[in-house]
Amino acid sequence: MDFDLTPEQLSVRKLAKDFADKEIAPGARERDRNETFPKDILAKMAPLGLLGGPVPEKYGGIGLDYLSHALVTEEIGRADSSVRTTLSVQISLVELTILKFGTEEQKQRWLPRLCKGELIGCFGLTEPEVGSDATKLRASARRESDGWVLRGRKMWISNGSVSNLALVFAQADPTEGHKGITAFVLERATQNYGSQALHGKLGLRSSDSSELILEDVCVPDKNRLGEVGDGFKIAMTALDSGRYSVAAGAVGVAEACIDASIAYATTRHAFGKPIAGHQLVQELIADMVVETEAARLLVWRAGDLKDKGKPNTRETSIAKLYASEAAQRAADNAIQIHGGYGFSDEFPVERYWRDARVNRLYEGTTQIQKLIIGRFATGIDAIA
Ligand code: CAA
Numbered sequence: 001m002d003f004d005l006t007p008e009q010l011s012v013r014k015l016a017k018d019f020a021d022k023e024i025a026p027g028a029r030e031r032d033r034n035e036t037f038p039k040d041i042l043a044k045m046a047p048l049g050l051l052g053g054p055v056p057e058k059y060g061g062i063g064l065d066y067l068s069h070a071l072v073t074e075e076i077g078r079a080d081s082s083v084r085t086t087l088s089v090q091i092s093l094v095e096l097t098i099l100k101f102g103t104e105e106q107k108q109r110w111l112p113r114l115c116k117g118e119l120i121g122c123f124g125l126t127e128p129e130v131g132s133d134a135t136k137l138r139a140s141a142r143r144e145s146d147g148w149v150l151r152g153r154k155m156w157i158s159n160g161s162v163s164n165l166a167l168v169f170a171q172a173d174p175t176e177g178h179k180g181i182t183a184f185v186l187e188r189a190t191q192n193y194g195s196q197a198l199h200g201k202l203g204l205r206s207s208d209s210s211e212l213i214l215e216d217v218c219v220p221d222k223n224r225l226g227e228v229g230d231g232f233k234i235a236m237t238a239l240d241s242g243r244y245s246v247a248a249g250a251v252g253v254a255e256a257c258i259d260a261s262i263a264y265a266t267t268r269h270a271f272g273k274p275i276a277g278h279q280l281v282q283e284l285i286a287d288m289v290v291e292t293e294a295a296r297l298l299v300w301r302a303g304d305l306k307d308k309g310k311p312n313t314r315e316t317s318i319a320k321l322y323a324s325e326a327a328q329r330a331a332d333n334a335i336q337i338h339g340g341y342g343f344s345d346e347f348p349v350e351r352y353w354r355d356a357r358v359n360r361l362y363e364g365t366t367q368i369q370k371l372i373i374g375r376f377a378t379g380i381d382a383i384a
Pocket of ligand 1: 089123125126131132133134135156157158159178232233236237239240313362363364365368372383384
């Protein structure tokens, strides 16, 4: 693998960095305090192509390679994990899944509008009583004349209440177990699915997390994504994509923790010198630097495999697991370095810590990643 970025990769990273510094980071604290969804930011990202980075130009995107997609996602994550989450769902879970599994007509119908931000997408897999064991979905899809009737509830759905397009997974044939799960794309304008925003979250307060309510929602068969019974594989493939972007975003959080810690430690004095001159503070910073760089390399390796079209589930899970945990440790170290100030939102590190926590939960918990990695290592299935 060549570790030198190409001029195009450097240029798109700079574009994302400049945008993140100017448009995203400055308002992050206020949005977090007020739980304000970053609608205006999305509107500014669309003309730059940042809502459809890896989507080919013919479908409205800018055709970035996966490594570039990670570079952009890291920069957005460095500024604000709530914005990054919104984008990860929009791009990695929704757009790339439609790109991979949609018919030509479906791609033309939805992708350009998603890339322009005219449609905000969400990914409806998790349910109130089904999280890690995603094969056991209770939401049902009943065949009826030329379409389907969907019934059930989806929980913790990022972008749910602000969405006007939902990629939803439902059980079409319970006798088939996970091979009955089927994927559908719902448009709120015509399918009129319900949603209820969830409040009181520890972090990601300015991103939207919602419950989706499907009460006999009629969906035409032309909105089915993939074949009947392909839904579970579609969801898993989507998560291979989503976990990659969570990992890249977590690297961004860890990098932000380093930046904030160095800025603070080189100006704050104790015992007659900047605290950065104390060995135990340097240890905290050095640990953050090492783990952040290791996490970034794991993300790049997964991206390299994706760019080459090679299997990457194992490498993506490794990157997601390590980067999520490293970001949390970095945020914890950053608070330690800031002392009492780190405990208040006068400095951003407490938000980094709160926001980093969910990376270890969503898109497959740390424990699920370990079971996937352990299964690859041993050949023994410890999941079911
Ligand atoms: N790509 C393609 N297919 C895959 C796959 C992948 N990565 N992983 C599994 N599959 C296929 C398997 O090949 C298998 O196919 P066959 O039936 O044809 O043999 C089928 O799917 C079943 O796979 P498993 O035997 O691996 O299923 P399992 O039950 O042992 O384990 C699991 C599955 C890994 C635990 C999975 O259920 C999982 O990842 N759970 C976590 C769910 C999750 O991440 N939820 C996050 C929700 S999304 C979210 O957070 C949204 C948000 O808004 C932020």
